[in-house]
Amino acid sequence: MVDRSGTPLVELEDIAISFGGIKAVDHVSVDLYPGEVVGLLGHNGAGKSTLIKCLSGAYQMDSGEIRINGQKATIHNPRDARSYNIETIYQTLALADNLDAASNLFLGREITSPAGFVDDDVMEAETRKIMGRLNPNFQKFSSPVSALSGGQRQSVAIARAVYFNAKILIMDEPTAALGPQETQMVAELIQELKRQGLGIFLIDHDVHQVKALCDRAAVMKNGQLVGTVDVDAVSTDDILAMIIAGKKPEHLAA
Amino acid sequence: MSENMPEKKQSIVQTLELDMRLIGMIGAFIVICLVFNVATDGRFLTPRNLFNLSVQTASVAVMATGMVFVIVTRNIDLSVGSMLGFIGMTVAALQVQVLPDLLGLGHWSIWIIAAVAAMALGAVLGAFQGWIIGYLMVPAFIVTLGGFLVFRGAMWWVTKGQTQAPLDATFRLMGGGAEGTLGESLSWIFGGVAAVVAVALILLSRRRKVGHGFTVKPVWAEALLAAILAGLIICFVWVMNAYPIPKGAMKRIAAAEGIEYTDTLVWNHGVAIPVVILIAVTAVMTIIATRTRFGRYVYATGGNPEAAALSGINTRLLTVKVFALMGALTGISAIIASARLNAVDVGLGTLDELRVIAAAVIGGTALSGGFGTIYGAVIGALIMQTLISGMASVGVDAPLQSIVVGIVLVFAVWIDIVYRRKTGVV
Numbered sequence: 001m002v003d004r005s006g007t008p009l010v011e012l013e014d015i016a017i018s019f020g021g022i023k024a025v026d027h028v029s030v031d032l033y034p035g036e037v038v039g040l041l042g043h044n045g046a047g048k049s050t051l052i053k054c055l056s057g058a059y060q061m062d063s064g065e066i067r068i069n070g071q072k073a074t075i076h077n078p079r080d081a082r083s084y085n086i087e088t089i090y091q092t093l094a095l096a097d098n099l100d101a102a103s104n105l106f107l108g109r110e111i112t113s114p115a116g117f118v119d120d121d122v123m124e125a126e127t128r129k130i131m132g133r134l135n136p137n138f139q140k141f142s143s144p145v146s147a148l149s150g151g152q153r154q155s156v157a158i159a160r161a162v163y164f165n166a167k168i169l170i171m172d173e174p175t176a177a178l179g180p181q182e183t184q185m186v187a188e189l190i191q192e193l194k195r196q197g198l199g200i201f202l203i204d205h206d207v208h209q210v211k212a213l214c215d216r217a218a219v220m221k222n223g224q225l226v227g228t229v230d231v232d233a234v235s236t237d238d239i240l241a242m243i244i245a246g247k248k249p250e251h252l253a254a
Numbered sequence: 255m256s257e258n259m260p261e262k263k264q265s266i267v268q269t270l271e272l273d274m275r276l277i278g279m280i281g282a283f284i285v286i287c288l289v290f291n292v293a294t295d296g297r298f299l300t301p302r303n304l305f306n307l308s309v310q311t312a313s314v315a316v317m318a319t320g321m322v323f324v325i326v327t328r329n330i331d332l333s334v335g336s337m338l339g340f341i342g343m344t345v346a347a348l349q350v351q352v353l354p355d356l357l358g359l360g361h362w363s364i365w366i367i368a369a370v371a372a373m374a375l376g377a378v379l380g381a382f383q384g385w386i387i388g389y390l391m392v393p394a395f396i397v398t399l400g401g402f403l404v405f406r407g408a409m410w411w412v413t414k415g416q417t418q419a420p421l422d423a424t425f426r427l428m429g430g431g432a433e434g435t436l437g438e439s440l441s442w443i444f445g446g447v448a449a450v451v452a453v454a455l456i457l458l459s460r461r462r463k464v465g466h467g468f469t470v471k472p473v474w475a476e477a478l479l480a481a482i483l484a485g486l487i488i489c490f491v492w493v494m495n496a497y498p499i500p501k502g503a504m505k506r507i508a509a510a511e512g513i514e515y516t517d518t519l520v521w522n523h524g525v526a527i528p529v530v531i532l533i534a535v536t537a538v539m540t541i542i543a544t545r546t547r548f549g550r551y552v553y554a555t556g557g558n559p560e561a562a563a564l565s566g567i568n569t570r571l572l573t574v575k576v577f578a579l580m581g582a583l584t585g586i587s588a589i590i591a592s593a594r595l596n597a598v599d600v601g602l603g604t605l606d607e608l609r610v611i612a613a614a615v616i617g618g619t620a621l622s623g624g625f626g627t628i629y630g631a632v633i634g635a636l637i638m639q640t641l642i643s644g645m646a647s648v649g650v651d652a653p654l655q656s657i658v659v660g661i662v663l664v665f666a667v668w669i670d671i672v673y674r675r676k677t678g679v680v
Contacts, residue, residue, distance in 0.1 A: 058564055079566035094564045098557035098624035099550075107554055108565035110547050117545040125466045 002036040002215050007070040009034045009199040010168055015054055015064035024050040026223040027064070032168070032199040037190060039214035039231070040203045041243055047223040048203045049091065052170050055201075056088040057081035068168070079108070087166035091173045091203075093157040097146035101138075102127040104145055105160045130159045134189065150177040158189065169193060172203045187213055207236045207243075221246040270475050275618045275673065279633045283640060290644035298647060301497035305523055307636075307643055308494070309430035309594065312528035313338075313587040314606060315635035318613035319539040320583035322631045323576045325614055326556040328623035329387065329394035331577065333401030334584045335606030337379055339598075340405040341588035345372045346418035346598040349425060365425035373585035379405070380581020381574050388573030402607065410600055419597030429593025430526035432503035438495050441524030445491030448533070449484035456480045490525075497523045528590045532632070535586065539628045552576060556623035612659070613638055616666045620674070638662075 008031040017025045025047045032038050040048040054061040057078040066073045068084050075081050081088070095104045102123040110118045111126070124141055131138040135155040145153055154177060161169055171190075175183040190200060190213055204210050210217050211231050219226040219242040227248040229239070238249040290298040297303065317334050324331045345368045353364045383401050387394045420426075427434040436444055456476060463470050470476070499507070499521045508515040543549040555562040555569050563569050587606075592598045617634030619626030641662060645655045 056564075077566065078564050082566060088564070090564065092560070094558070094561035096554040096557035096561050096624070099554060103550060103554070107550070107562070108567055110550060112547070117541075118547060118550055121462050121466050121468070124468070 002033055004033050004036075006033070008032060008067075009036075009069060010055070010201075011065075011067040011070075012051070012055065013065045013067065015051060015061050015066075017050060017054060017059060017061045023223045025054070025061070028220065028223075028225045030218050030225070030228060032201060034167075034197045034199055035194055036216070037194055037200045037202055037214045038228075039210035039217040040201060040220065041205075041207070041210060041217055041239065042220035042226075043243065046220040048220055049172055051220070052088070052172060052201055052203060055081065055168075056086060056170055058088075082109075082164070085165065085167035086170065087161035087164060087168070088170040089157050089161050089172060089174050091176065093153055095145050095153060095157060098144050100144055101131070101141055101148075101156045101159075104156055105130075105163060107160075109164065126163070127159070130163050131155065134159050134162070135185070151179065151182040154178055154182065154186075158186070162189075162193070167198060169198050169200045170203075171200060173205065174202070175204070175206075175209070183209075207239050210239070211236055219243055269471065270479060271471060273627075274677070275630065275670070276633075278669075278673075279617065279630065279637065283633065283637050286637065286640050286644060290640075290648060293644075293648045298644060301493050301523075303643070303647070304493055305497045305526065307639060308529045309526045310643060311636050311639040312430075312526075312532040313591045313594070314609045314613055314639065315532050315632045316535050316583055316587045316590065317580075317606070317610040318617070318631035318635045319535055319628045320580035321610050321614040322539075322617075322619050322626040322628055323543070323552050324394075324580050325611075325619045325621060326552055326623055326626045327573065327576055328556055328559070329573065329576070330611070330621075331383075331394065331398045331401075331580055332607050332611075333383065333398040333405055334580065334587075334610055335603040335608070336402045336405035336409070337376065337581065337584045338588045338591060338603035338606055339600070340379075340409040340412070341372050341375050341585050342592040342598045342602045343409045343412045343418060343600070344375060345369075345588065346421060346592055347413050349422045350418045350420075353422075360423065362424070364422045365428075368422065368425055369428070369589055372589050373582045376581035376583070376585030376588070377578045378581070380584070381578035383581075384574035384577025387577065388570035409602075415600055417597055417599040421593060421596055421598075425589070426593050426596055428527055428531065428589050429591075429596070430528045431594070432499045432523065433507060434527045434593070435494075435524045436527065436530065437524045438522050441491050441495055444525060444530065445487050449487045452483045452487065453480045456483075494525045495522045499523055528594065531586065531590065535583065536628055536632050543628055548572075548575065553624060556625075558624075609635075609638060612663045615670075616663065618670055620670075 010032040012028065012030045014027050014029055015025055016023065016027050028047070028051055030038065030040075030051075040052065042048050050059060053059040054064075055066060055075065057075045057080050060076060066075060073084055075084070075086075078088075096107065099107070102120065105127050106123050111122050113119045128141060135152070138152055138155060140148055140152065145156055148156070154174065158174065161171075175186050178186065187209075190202070193200060202210070202214060214231050216228055217231050217234075217239055218228040219239065221243070226242045226246050229242070229248070231239075234249060241247070241249060287299060317338070321331060321334070348371060349364055349368050353361065353367060357364060379401075383397050386392050386397045435441070456479065460470055460476060504519065504521055505515050507521070508519070543552070551562060551567045551572055554565070555567060555572055559569055588603070591602060595602070613635035614626065614631040615621065615634070616637055617627065617630030617632070619631060638659065641659060642655060645658060650658070
């Protein structure tokens with residue numbers, strides 16, 4: 001069980017952002033505790049990715065407050081988010097296809113020699129180490145990532161998030177492009193990171209997967225939060241009903 | 255996973271880890287040289303012609319290295335030819351009209367002030383265009399098309415269309431010519447140092463890779479590459495040192511240096527100063543492209559601008575820097591071009607933007623962004639210049655020259671696209 005007695009790791013409070021008059025995220029509040037996986041569910045366009053991009057620095061929210069460990073956090077860009085140890089695995093993976101795995105892993109945070117030049121050899125050695133842990137079959141260290149398979153590309157994106165000692169991990173449909181075996185690998189990784197005390201926001205369409213991996217599920221519809229439920233207290237049908245009807249199941253609605 | 259097949263037996267090219275495109279370009283260059291050499295009864299591959307070819311290539315090649323970054327970041331710069339003209343005219347006017355009055359004619363610092371002014375002016379003009387592109391979001395094509403017209407017009411304004419000449423004597427050395435070379439001994443030293451540095455870099459890189467436990471090329475492959483590289487450098491110096499300075503120029507130099515001229519005296523040109531500048535620019539730009547964060551971000555932004563931004567890279571500021579660098583390099587080219595002609599008229603740099611873009615593209619820079627090498631662009635410039643000079647020496651008239659260069663450009667890019675498709679890159 002997740003210990004929710006202390007200060008939450010992340011508190012997203014009353015977050016709102018709109019694009020051209022459309023309320024993409026309409027005053028949503030969600031929190032996340034250390035060692036917890038919170039699933040974000042909803043139809044396409046429900047506002048899950050937009051909400052999470054406010055936390056990762058890709059978007060700037062119009063109003064609301066983000067607190068990390070109880071302290072108000074100012075996140076204006078991805079660099080700010082990284083300074084709070086927030087790492088994101090984007091749905092699109094956000095890889096520069098023309099660069100190799102090591103260059104992508106360290107993009108924006110290159111290891112440099114004392115003279116200030118990027119040290120490709122050290123970065124490749126570090127990449128080999130972490131890939132040896134995450135995906136031991138990975139060998140294509142000198143090819144551009146465009147030459148990799150979907151699963152290999154995904155493992156590069158995951159390695160980038162994990163390498164820099166993230167405290168808060170955002171995963172936007174991390175298994176969408178993966179086969180069953182690789183999906184299992186990601187599931188095991190999530191369990192391991194959870195044990196290490198990371199807090200994880202997991203966006204996923206697969207209700208069964210959310211039931212299996214997450215502690216709580218937050219469901220969104222049309223930019224609004226339908227409700228946050230303990231996954232063990234509800235059935236998959238309850239969650240589906242929340243996604244489709246936009247209502248909390250009656251036995252939970254107090 | 256299925257893609258991790260056991261290692262297949264490798265061909266020599268794979269063992270040497272050579273870039274096929276590089277081999278293709280060098281092959282094309284050699285073929286073009288041989289064809290022209292036959293067509294001119296051996297007058298093409300002479301030290302004299304190769305020296306002139308190297309000097310003529312320098313100005314366009316320097317700008318082409320900057321154009322690589324511009325195109326890699328999915329932009330284009332149509333203004334470099336006009337900007338070269340504007341900078342050349344401004345700096346020429348500075349040397350002819352302003353500085354002699356302030357400092358006295360032939361003052362030692364005139365060439366330094368002029369050269370620094372050329373680069374600074376280019377950087378400022380480039381940065382301004384980059385700011386409009388990056389921050390005001392006007393497409394690069396339009397901004398630099400505007401710059402193309404503005405700079406050409408402004409060039410006329412600087413001197414009301416008057417040709418500026420003659421330029422400062424020291425400044426002129428940067429354009430090549432009989433005096434503007436390293437001379438024989440210095441050329442040998444330059445070549446020797448360059449060869450040693452090249453071999454040392456190969457060895458250092460190998461040692462680092464072994465230190466990390468990576469697989470490296472077989473020793474013979476590494477040694478062969480080092481030998482070829484050092485051999486090419488020495489060969490180049492040897493050819494440049496085989497071009498005697500004409501008698502008239504020798505008398506002039508001898509008089510200037512207070513040496514008594516005799517008929518038995520033989521001096522050779524050696525490596526031209528603009529070529530030394532080009533080699534230095536190529537080295538620095540290669541280091542920037544492959545060894546600095548800035549260079550890494552240039553390629554990342556070209557490959558996936560969104561991913562670059564999500565990685566915390568300020569892609570707008572990067573655009574400003576890329577165009578500022580392009581401008582500074584245009585300033586260097588303006589120095590070379592004006593010094594070579596020892597005069598600046600309102601036509602200086604006309605059509606250079608297209609030569610520069612063509613050189614970068616022939617050298618393998620993809621207009622879709624993300625791919626391109628500095629050495630490729632330099633070789634691209636060399637191939638273009640070889641074609642143009644070769645056709646001129648065979649006696650092809652100017653209109654046909656343009657037609658041939660145009661066809662070669664399209665053909666080269668088509669070959670490149672086929673190559674990329676076959677190798678699965680892009």
